[in-house]
Amino acid sequence: MRPPLLRRSDGVIAGVCAGLAVHLGIPRSWVRIGMAVLTLASGAGVLLYAWLWIFVPTAADKAAEAGRQTGPAAFMHGVDTKILHDGGAQAGRGDQRNGFADPAGAGTGGILEPDSWRERTVRAGRREVLFGTALLLAAAVFVVQLLGVQVNWGFLVPIAVVATGAALAWSQLDDVRRARVMNRAGAGRAGGALRLLAGIVLVVAGVLVALSSSGSWTLTMATLVAVLAVLAGVGLVLAPWGLKFWRDLETERAARARETERAEIAAHLHDSVLQTLALIQNRADSETDVLRLARAQERELRQWLFADPARDPGSLAERLRAMAGEIEDLYGHPVAVVAVGDAALGPAEDALAQAAREAMLNAAKHAAVAVSVYLEAGADTVEVFVRDRGDGFDPSAVPSDRLGIRESIHSRMLRHGGSSELRSDGDGTEVRLRLPRTTGSAA
Amino acid sequence: MDSENLPADGAVPGTVSVVIVDDHGIFRSGLRAALGPVIRVLGEAATVEEAESVITATGPDVVLLDVHLPGGRGGGGAEVIHRCVTRGTASRFLALSVSDSAEDVVAVIRAGARGYVTKTISGPEITDAVQRIASGDAVFSPRLAGFVLDAFGTASVAVDDELDRLSARELEVMRLIARGYSYKETAKELFISVKTVETHVSAVLRKLQLSSRHELTRWATERRLL
Known part of the structure; x- marks a missing residue:
């Protein structure tokens, strides 16, 4: 069985002879000599070479295409569905939010995949049409010359050469990369064509000016212009390579970043959720333990998934959430925190948080039911409400040697220019803490 | 309603x-x-x-x-x-x-x-x-009330569109719900009937759905709903 006909990357010009040699199973030098001999026959060798160059894919092209159709697309799809279905939909959201799944990067494989085959067919067709057009044009020129019209070969040949050079430059990018480069440059098809055209015009103009001008001063100026023009043209022609390397580098970096993120997620889930699930299985007979473990794990995961990284970890709201979590663990009653606005933690805010903690603690300890905490940080004041639906108590009946409410809450608030209020009846108890935003809140 | x-x-x-x-x-x-x-x-x-x-x-x-x-x-x-x-x-x-x-x-x-x-x-x-x-x-829920207060602001600021702000009463109702009060408790606290509380809450819901406030449209746009 013959190896497939593919251009080799280790060839001298475009790997055509090397590829042909591998395909036919004969030494490379034979193929090269054959080509040279054919070239002597009215340039047939050059034509054949050009033909193969255009229509035979490189090994890398082939591999890239195969990879595109199976590997990354299928893999990424699997990961997506897994996160969304197994890990709970919120994990998916967390992803998006924290930028784990780079939508553009992750999508590249999947999005291109369904169309890639059709796209390739269309492209191949276009390539043939282009080649055919070029041949027809050449034939037309010959016919016109045969009919007696004077064809300016000195003008046409350089144009043809420059056009071929530019076309070859662009054909070095494979289809997908070319599309990406076009997209990236915001050029689209028309823009890309325009740039190519500009390159050709510049190159041709440069060559013509350099060749046709004579005279001393004019010559210098013209040469200068010509050189600049040629340089500009070459720059345009070389641009695809620069873009190509840059894009490849970027793709690789994105892939590595994704890999790191995934490893981090896996590590986190292992250390937290899996461990907790194992613990829960061990303690299945103790309802309180199971509840406590589940709640602590839920809070930890929630924090990890939804915590706003832009948010200052030293803020009042975060502080209250941490305290609520701690008390939840301690007493096993849910403590829900709702925060509207936020404040930086100054000394006064810290005192407010401590007072709130005392209130939460009392509620969890004495009322022994769910506790609601509401923080509202407005422009002038910061308020915290701690409420439970317990049986309530009579504040005046609390013995005066009990320091909890008086010292930890009331006096503490007063010392920092704030105030506190306690209300308790049959519907439960609510502690209201209030702090004017003058001290430390500017920080 | x-x-x-x-x-x-x-x-x-x-x-x-x-x-x-x-x-x-x-x-x-x-x-x-x-x-x-x-x-x-x-x-x-x-x-x-x-x-x-x-x-x-x-x-x-x-x-x-x-x-x-x-x-x-x-x-x-x-x-x-x-x-x-x-x-x-x-x-x-x-x-x-x-x-x-x-x-x-x-x-x-x-x-x-x-x-x-x-x-x-x-x-x-x-x-x-x-x-x-x-x-x-x-x-x-208290959390939804918190979101509402976050989005509309806790102060009654003057804005052109009625849909873009909450009335003083609606703000009070939302605050109490955010503090963990039930509708009944909210009614008792504000000396109004439960029916009135429900009317206020429905009005807030309507504003939440129809308002063109920047924060709300941003949230909706992120989920490609507009």
Whole structure:
């Protein structure tokens, strides 16, 4: 069985002879000599070479295409569905939010995949049409010359050469990369064509000016212009390579970043959720333990998934959430925190948080039911409400040697220019803490 | 609002029919068991497409709808509401979520859900919420009230559009709900009737759904709902 006909990357010009040699199973030098001999026959060798160059894919092209159709697309799809279905939909959201799944990067494989085959067919067709057009044009020129019209070969040949050079430059990018480069440059098809055209015009103009001008001063100026023009043209022609390397580098970096993120997620889930699930299985007979473990794990995961990284970890709201979590663990009653606005933690805010903690603690300890905490940080004041639906108590009946409410809450608030209020009846108890935003809140 | 014209589908008076939409089978069966005897479960669905067909086929009074769902165009619960509303459903939607992110909740409310509760809600509470939704009320959890206050601001600032701000009374009601007060407790606290509290909450829900406030449109846009 013959190896497939593919251009080799280790060839001298475009790997055509090397590829042909591998395909036919004969030494490379034979193929090269054959080509040279054919070239002597009215340039047939050059034509054949050009033909193969255009229509035979490189090994890398082939591999890239195969990879595109199976590997990354299928893999990424699997990961997506897994996160969304197994890990709970919120994990998916967390992803998006924290930028784990780079939508553009992750999508590249999947999005291109369904169309890639059709796209390739269309492209191949276009390539043939282009080649055919070029041949027809050449034939037309010959016919016109045969009919007696004077064809300016000195003008046409350089144009043809420059056009071929530019076309070859662009054909070095494979289809997908070319599309990406076009997209990236915001050029689209028309823009890309325009740039190519500009390159050709510049190159041709440069060559013509350099060749046709004579005279001393004019010559210098013209040469200068010509050189600049040629340089500009070459720059345009070389641009695809620069873009190509840059894009490849970027793709690789994105892939590595994704890999790191995934490893981090896996590590986190292992250390937290899996461990907790194992613990829960061990303690299945103790309802309180199971509840406590589940709640602590839920809070930890929630924090990890939804915590706003832009948010200052030293803020009042975060502080209250941490305290609520701690008390939840301690007493096993849910403590829900709702925060509207936020404040930086100054000394006064810290005192407010401590007072709130005392209130939460009392509620969890004495009322022994769910506790609601509401923080509202407005422009002038910061308020915290701690409420439970317990049986309530009579504040005046609390013995005066009990320091909890008086010292930890009331006096503490007063010392920092704030105030506190306690209300308790049959519907439960609510502690209201209030702090004017003058001290430390500017920080 | 239109609490009088309850959808009548020949069921025992007082019972409310529901469809449970959630992609986790364990959660669906748990919820089914937690619902009180006055709730009749007509069906379950796990994806956007399933939800659309089950809801339009059974026409429940209330749909218990998870915010995150696979299928469709990736719009989750909000997409289910959009699709069902397009097909002229009379069912009302109560959003359920474990999510803490404001954009998820606001998106599903703006799509037309009449309430939002977290999945850790107890059986009697969810039963009560379903009945409330069925009778045309809105159900605001403390967290949703917090989102509302965050989005509209806690001060009554002067803005051109009436939809873009809450009245002083609505602000008071939202604050109390955020503090963990029930509708009844809120009514008692403000010396108004429960009916009035419900009216205020429905008005807030309407503003939440129709306001063009920057924060709200941003949340909705992020979920590609506009």
